[in-house]
Amino acid sequence: MSNPASPALDFDGLRPPSPFLMAEHDQWRAHLRGFINRHVAPNLDAWDAASDFPGALYQQAAQDGILGMGFREDLGGTGEDIDLYHRIIFAEEFFRMGSGVVFADLATPWIALPPIINGGAPEMLDRIARPVLAGDKKIAFAVTEPGGGSDVSGFVTTAERRGDCFIVNGGKTLISGAMKADCLLTAVRTGGPGIGGLSLLLIETDRPGVTRGSVPGLEWYNRNNGWLKFDNVEVPVGNLIGVENRGFAGLANQFNIERFSGIAATLAMTRTCVAEAVAFARERQTFGKRLIDHQVMRHKIVDMIQRLKVSYAFLDLLVWRFSQGETPVADLAMLKIQATTTLEHCARESLQVLGGRAYTGGNRVERIYREARIFVIGGGSEEILRDLAAKQMGF
Numbered sequence: 001m002s003n004p005a006s007p008a009l010d011f012d013g014l015r016p017p018s019p020f021l022m023a024e025h026d027q028w029r030a031h032l033r034g035f036i037n038r039h040v041a042p043n044l045d046a047w048d049a050a051s052d053f054p055g056a057l058y059q060q061a062a063q064d065g066i067l068g069m070g071f072r073e074d075l076g077g078t079g080e081d082i083d084l085y086h087r088i089i090f091a092e093e094f095f096r097m098g099s100g101v102v103f104a105d106l107a108t109p110w111i112a113l114p115p116i117i118n119g120g121a122p123e124m125l126d127r128i129a130r131p132v133l134a135g136d137k138k139i140a141f142a143v144t145e146p147g148g149g150s151d152v153s154g155f156v157t158t159a160e161r162r163g164d165c166f167i168v169n170g171g172k173t174l175i176s177g178a179m180k181a182d183c184l185l186t187a188v189r190t191g192g193p194g195i196g197g198l199s200l201l202l203i204e205t206d207r208p209g210v211t212r213g214s215v216p217g218l219e220w221y222n223r224n225n226g227w228l229k230f231d232n233v234e235v236p237v238g239n240l241i242g243v244e245n246r247g248f249a250g251l252a253n254q255f256n257i258e259r260f261s262g263i264a265a266t267l268a269m270t271r272t273c274v275a276e277a278v279a280f281a282r283e284r285q286t287f288g289k290r291l292i293d294h295q296v297m298r299h300k301i302v303d304m305i306q307r308l309k310v311s312y313a314f315l316d317l318l319v320w321r322f323s324q325g326e327t328p329v330a331d332l333a334m335l336k337i338q339a340t341t342t343l344e345h346c347a348r349e350s351l352q353v354l355g356g357r358a359y360t361g362g363n364r365v366e367r368i369y370r371e372a373r374i375f376v377i378g379g380g381s382e383e384i385l386r387d388l389a390a391k392q393m394g395f
């Protein structure tokens with residue numbers, strides 16, 4: 001018999017109560033869920049199979065006040081008066097269905113647009129920011145290079161000044177949204193070696209010398225993820241974003257904020273997996289009793305819920321600390337590792353509970369199991385974040 005005071009072990013019930021979640025957050029969640037139930041959920045299996053989704057979803061998301069979350073209203077955004085929970089809930093709701101195919105591209109403006117709005121030429125507000133927030137233009141954030149993404153200081157794509165232009169040579173890879181992007185926010189080497197020689201440059205993808213293609217190994221995930229090559233691409237100096245050779249200086253805070261989205265995505269997928277495992281274990285009979293009546297299965301489920309609760313307690317604490325003006329970088333790095341390894345563990349264990357049923361359709365666990373590894377690499381890999389935490393703690 002379950003305790004009537006215990007929450008249901010479904011997606012919503014698996015989110016531990018938080019003293020920081022208010023009515024406005026519930027409204028935002030309901031709004032997002034309505035959008036996803038109407039426009040995403042019915043198509044998700046087909047989009048997964050095609051590894052793609054229609055461009056019209058960008059405009060729909062813009063019309064419904066979703067694409068412009070947190071951006072200035074005069075640019076077509078929903079207004080800057082949001083907190084970290086709005087971003088967290090956005091990621092949770094999209095990943096409730098394991099719909100990474102949609103999220104990775106729709107969320108790119110969060111990381112690519114702020115440097116342009118804050119550090120680009122004023123004409124870029126009309127040329128880039130407004131059309132992107134209306135869903136009419138697409139932008140990608142192109143930093144990672146074929147030679148490696150972790151060691152930013154080793155990037156070799158160059159932008160050499162010649163008169164009023166930069167001449168760009170090099171390439172990027174694994175870029176979300178690359179195949180449909182009209183423009184890219186890239187990191188290019190304009191100065192000497194190291195992180196101090198990097199600048200941010202906007203490159204339109206229709207410029208002569210830009211070529212691109214899908215990253216083949218990722219087609220199961222999102223065919224829109226791709227590589228780009230720059231062969232003597234002429235880019236006007238006016239496309240420089242921020243201060244030359246200080247391209248990464250202003251991005252640290254933005255990376256911290258974005259890290260919360262990745263963390264929220266992983267915890268949402270974990271909840272989906274655990275909810276599916278619980279539902280299945282309650283119904284499936286083996287050796288004359290329900291799966292959940294076997295002690296090993298009960299322990300698996302309790303262990304998963306315990307890890308989920310620890311991760312959310314850590315998340316809520318850090319959201320509160322950020323809201324107080326603190327920037328606990330080491331703790332945020334450790335929270336991302338905590339959340340992503342929780343997902344990896346729970347995706348594996350949930351799939352184990354489902355057994356062969358996980359592969360016969362009608363559930364999200366197998367899809368999430370395949371996608372889980374990406375989160376331990378993108379947005380700061382486990383090793384790089386452990387090193388960051390160690391440095392911050394002074395050893």
Ligand SMILES: Cc1cc2nc3c(=O)[nH]c(=O)nc-3n(C[C@H](O)[C@H](O)[C@H](O)COP(=O)(O)OP(=O)(O)OC[C@H]3O[C@@H](n4cnc5c(N)ncnc54)[C@H](O)[C@@H]3O)c2cc1C
Pocket residue numbers: 141142143144145147148149150151173174175176177218221225374377378379380381382383384
């Ligand atoms: C689905 C997906 C979407 C992506 N989208 C984008 C995007 O939109 N834009 C973009 O710019 N990039 C994107 N990336 C790239 C991502 O940011 C990189 O994969 C990531 O930064 C790691 O770089 P890398 O893969 O080149 O690994 P590498 O830097 O080559 O490292 C390989 C492995 O070694 C580890 N490692 C590296 N250095 C050390 C060290 N000093 N000590 C211990 N271990 C170390 C790393 O953690 C990693 O596990 C995406 C990646 C994926 C998979």
